[in-house]
Amino acid sequence: MTHDNSARPDISTAHDPIYTAVDLHRRWRLLMEPLGFSEVLLWFTFIDADHLQAPALNQLPIPTSPDPFLSDILMSRLAETLAEMPDLSVALLLSRPGSDGVTDDDMAWARVLTDDAVRHGVTLHPIHRANDVELVPLTVATDSAA
Template identity: 35%
Template sequence: MDDHDIEPLRPPGQLPPLVDQAALERTWCSLMGALGFATPQLWVLLVDGDQPLHVIEVTDLPTEPVDRDVDSIGLLVRQAHQHDLRCAFLYARPGGAPRTPGDLGWARGLVGLDARWPVHLANDAELRVVAPDDLAA
């Protein structure tokens, strides 16, 4: 996806339904705008059925997670599930490709929290879905 494919920025509740992984990727692009990040951050998209509802940004994260970091996000996910909401995750950091051990550490930790949507990783150069092969590497 390039900058020409990015929809105008708008609130999550005004975005199209998430009908597949490509729709989720377009949603991330619409929420983020142009790539470029000052600090490592996590975006948690709360989804009601297939409708994006709200996004939570957690900034100034470590480049590699520790159990406590993932456990804290797990609390948020459990609260969302109590309200019949699902969560989609995007971990973003400054810098470019290739993926780092920290990127994959975050992806491995997040995928176990809510497996409805694939985890996405972004940096200053690209936005990519995390494939099962990436998690096994």
């Protein structure tokens, strides 16, 4: 994983459609920069059939190491929401303090969230991770990318 030294996306792009993984990465950068976090959070938002992000950006405090029960409950609740609005998909970002690279815990969170999303029928976009110095996608082999 490398640092993205490009300029922060312009605020005027905040309502642009999200068509690609690159678009999603830019959106997360716009929402999260400047980087710097004091706790571990899982951020999530919905993206509709027109590729537009919902106005709400939700956050959930999570432990550093994956909690399979918490992941299962979250994906179960998201599945209930998507059952009522099937044209939605979900974008997730894990944020945490630190300046290290992607950790085993980061990847474990991505795997458990992805596995639970698949099991519950939740369509996910590529999961991202932000810390105090970088924002990167977490590639999981079983991603069911939207």
